[in-house]
Amino acid sequence: MVLGTGVMAALTWLTVIVGTWVVYPWYREDVPESPRSRLLADPDTKDWHEFAMEWKEHVAWIAPMLATAAFVVAAYYGRDLIRHQPARRMAMTLFVAAFAVAAIAGVLGALITKKAPVT
């Protein structure tokens, strides 16, 4: 479990860093062909940027912090987590919250990509 939560936390950090510093610049490039420009150019699709992308790009960064905290709780208590309900509940809540936040960002990202693919 410690290894699993550790790997998940590391992957979450990697995902947000790559998403922000590698993929996002393509999305927001200041050219008419960029996904951001195309979404904003059409009143029917501009909410995909103004609501979905604006939410996703920010909230996603809370996920690795939550996943790191879940990992630290799991690593600190180790096998004793089984016996200690409060600590176990905290670890589970943090992990589920990290997953939920990552899922929001992931689903919104997939939907935005479907509307305006990064080419």
Added chain:
Amino acid sequence: MSEPVRPAATPADTVPATAAADARGRPDGPIAAVLLATGIGALVLAILVVWAEASESFKDSLAYSDRVGPLAGKTIWAVVAFVVSWAGLHAALRRREVNLRAVWMITLVLLALGLLGTFSPFFELFAPSE
């Protein structure tokens, strides 16, 4: 919906949160440190998002990278807040017993504020009217 049948609570299940680590002879201060740091990181991100929305000049000042724009500064400073507060709180609390339940409640409040502040319909309320 009926609740599943739960086994009777064992003594270990009923110990207060602060006793969880006591059983191992280790303080729970380090856990309090990472919990609070998570809440602080989320809250700092939310504050930066709202502030950047309200002030164009502040937003521009966060654009450390032309390619990433203001998101670069917002996320860098949120991560700095997370790491620095974690290190500081860890140093301060690592040998201390704390009320983990109270720390957990504070963390949940900070996280809720963080999630609210990063929700686009909320932070867009602070945008200057055009």
